[in-house]
Amino acid sequence: LGHQSPAAIVLAVKSGAITGITLKDEKVTPCFSCIQAKSKRPPFSNKSTEAPHALYRVFIDLGFVEHPNHHGDTIYLAIVDQYSTAKWKIVLKDKRAETIIEAWSKFQAESERQTGQK
Helix, strand or coil: CCCCCHHHHHHHHHHHHCCCCCCEEEEEEEECHHHHHHHHCCCCCCCCCCCCCCCCCCEEEEECCCCCCCCCCCCEEEEEECCCCEEEEECCCCCHHHHHHHHHHHHHHHHHHHHHHC
C-alpha cells in the first residue's frame, strides 16, 4: 500500500536515513494490509476427473474472428469433448443467448443421435 517493509524501516532508522523516529523495539510487526496481501489460498488439487466416455463432458466457448466470412459472420461456438478431444466450430449470426442455446441444442441432439448416448 505504498509503505516500506518493517525491515526497511529499521534499516533506514539505524543508518540515519530517517531522523526524528525512535523505535522502542527493533522488531516491527507488519500491518494488517501487508498480512492480507501476503495471504495465500490453498493450491488447486492436481487430481482431475476423467470423462468415462465421449460427450460425457464438453467445454464450450465463444470465439471471435477479425475478418468476417462471406456471410458476414464473425462469431463461432467452439466445442471440445474432454474424452476424445474432438473439436467442433459452429458459426453464429450473433452472440445472443437464444442463438447460442439454439446452436447448442442442435449440436447436442445430433451428437446424441450419432453416438446413442445422452
